[in-house]
Amino acid sequence: MNPITRLSAPALALAAVLAGTAAAQDSRLDRLAPEARALVPPIIDSARAAGLPTEPLVNRALEGASKGAPAPIIAAAVRRLAGDLGRAREALGPDAGAADLAAAADALRAGASTAALRRVRDALGPRRLAVPLGVTADLTARGVPADSAATLVIGLARSAADAQLLALQREVERDIALGASPLAAASGRFAAADVESPTSVSGPSTTPSPPVRRKP
Amino acid sequence: MPEFEDELVRRVAAELKRPAALDPALDARIMAEVRAHARRPRLWLLRPHTFRVTPLGILARAAALAAIVAGATLAVSRLRPGEAVVSTASAPEALTASAVPFVLYAPRARSVALVGDFNNWDTRATPLRRTGASGAWVVTVPLPPGRYRYAFLIDGTRWLADPGAPRAPDDDFGTPNSVLTVGT
Numbered sequence: 001m002n003p004i005t006r007l008s009a010p011a012l013a014l015a016a017v018l019a020g021t022a023a024a025q026d027s028r029l030d031r032l033a034p035e036a037r038a039l040v041p042p043i044i045d046s047a048r049a050a051g052l053p054t055e056p057l058v059n060r061a062l063e064g065a066s067k068g069a070p071a072p073i074i075a076a077a078v079r080r081l082a083g084d085l086g087r088a089r090e091a092l093g094p095d096a097g098a099a100d101l102a103a104a105a106d107a108l109r110a111g112a113s114t115a116a117l118r119r120v121r122d123a124l125g126p127r128r129l130a131v132p133l134g135v136t137a138d139l140t141a142r143g144v145p146a147d148s149a150a151t152l153v154i155g156l157a158r159s160a161a162d163a164q165l166l167a168l169q170r171e172v173e174r175d176i177a178l179g180a181s182p183l184a185a186a187s188g189r190f191a192a193a194d195v196e197s198p199t200s201v202s203g204p205s206t207t208p209s210p211p212v213r214r215k216p
Numbered sequence: 217m218p219e220f221e222d223e224l225v226r227r228v229a230a231e232l233k234r235p236a237a238l239d240p241a242l243d244a245r246i247m248a249e250v251r252a253h254a255r256r257p258r259l260w261l262l263r264p265h266t267f268r269v270t271p272l273g274i275l276a277r278a279a280a281l282a283a284i285v286a287g288a289t290l291a292v293s294r295l296r297p298g299e300a301v302v303s304t305a306s307a308p309e310a311l312t313a314s315a316v317p318f319v320l321y322a323p324r325a326r327s328v329a330l331v332g333d334f335n336n337w338d339t340r341a342t343p344l345r346r347t348g349a350s351g352a353w354v355v356t357v358p359l360p361p362g363r364y365r366y367a368f369l370i371d372g373t374r375w376l377a378d379p380g381a382p383r384a385p386d387d388d389f390g391t392p393n394s395v396l397t398v399g400t
Contacts, residue, residue, distance in 0.1 A: 028336055060388070062337040063365070067375065067389040077388035103363050106395070110385035134363045134397045138382040162361075162399030173382060 026058055036061070036071035040078055047082045052089065053098035056105070057081055084108050091117040092129065099130035107137035112146040123154040131162040135169045142173065143182030152186055156193060168193060313358035314398055318368075320344065320378070323351025325370045330355055332366025332393075339369050361400045365393045 029041060040061045048054050057078050064074035088104035089096055091114040096104070104117050120132055132153045139149035156165050168189055175185035318330050328344040334357060335341035344353035365384050368376045377383055378394035387393065 056333075059333045059337065059365070063393075064389050066331060066337040066339055067391060069389040073389065080388070099362060103397075106363070106385055128400070130361075130363060131397055131399050134395070137385060138395060138397070141383060141385040166397055166399050169382070 026054075028058055028062060032061060032065050032074070033071060036065065036074045039071055039075035043075065043078050043082055047085065050086065051094070052082060052085045053101055055098065056085065056102045081105065087114060088117065090114065092121050096121075096129070100128070100133060103130045103133035103137060107133055107140060107146075110137045110141040110146070112136060112140050112150065116146050116150040120150050120154055120157075124157055127157075128162075131165055132157040135165050138169055139172060139182075139186060142176055144172070144186045145183060148183060148186060160193075313360045315356050316359045316396065316398060317354060317356045318344065318378070319380070320353045320368050320376070321351055322353055322368075322370060322376075325351075325353065327371055328353040329369040329372075330357065330366060331369050332396075333364045334359055334366070339372070344368075359396075359398045361398045364396045364398070366396060367391065367393045 026041075026044070029037060029044075032040060044054050044057050044061075047057055060078050060081050061074055064077055069077075084105035085101050087108055088101045091108075092100055092104055107117060108114070116136070117133065120136060121129060124132060136146075136149045136153045139152065140146045144152070153165065156168060160168075171189050171192075172182075172185045175188060176182055180188070320328055322328055328346075329339050330342040330344060331337050331339050342355055342357060344355040346353050366378070368378065370376055375391035377392040378396075381394040381396055384393035384395045
């Protein structure tokens, strides 16, 4: 090999390493206390290496810093979220976008199963999943059984815009705040939207619901 | 051919065969003109050059290039998300920000701040302003489509989830957050 070629290869490798190191740094993490600065970046680097979105992890660390949480608590929260994002990707597939994964991680944290997430993904296809998954997460967090929430979202999201889905979620929230049980609130709004009642699919169904029947 | 024509041809041929008498200074004038052309300056960039580099020199130049790339990458990574999400209609996936109002009724609060994913959880970035004597605090924030966790910070010490928004499914740090989804 030409001596010049032999020396150029390490130089290019050095360039790649330098560029990669620079990309891995996030100046926002400078806000963390020294102990947290030692614990958190390696977790984020691992997530990045695994192809997971890092913005939610950085935000979680910053939240902990703003709330004065101890470094081990911050690190544990970031690590836990990275795990949720990883499970979300397993459920949604390697092509899922960052927003979709973040919403799916919330749904998992709220109690939804990976099977429910897959059901949403399979039913809605390649359309953007972030809002449907986010609504699933929020309904589940409010006490609507995860499978019912997924079925409700699938039924509406097939024909409704994100805005309509969010409006329905707000209505369910309001009903719950007024004293309705979560499932009753979801069922009522579901019926009002002229779709199949979620009570009939509130069990651990694994089959997608039929398309939404909406009035013209 | 008539004799007078033969004579004419002979005279013309003799004239053409006669050596031409050149000005003795002609050579000097031509060479002076050539040298003058050669001295006209050419741009350095347009002239051919020969460079000699050593393998160590190549390594040094590669390292310098790497440093430049690293610096540029670092500069980009230091952009705040608020700057990064600014998008234009020409972007492949244009994200149009929606003006989202946040309202909190806290009559006894001296200050209220909105803190969340959209402002790097910076407690000073987004203060709410009190409206009249009703105790309502408001702020409007432009947000692109997305899902955001946030909370209010009362008087710089007390964290409060938005009573009018869904609760985040976790409270890793002991204080609840709210979730806002901005649709497309």
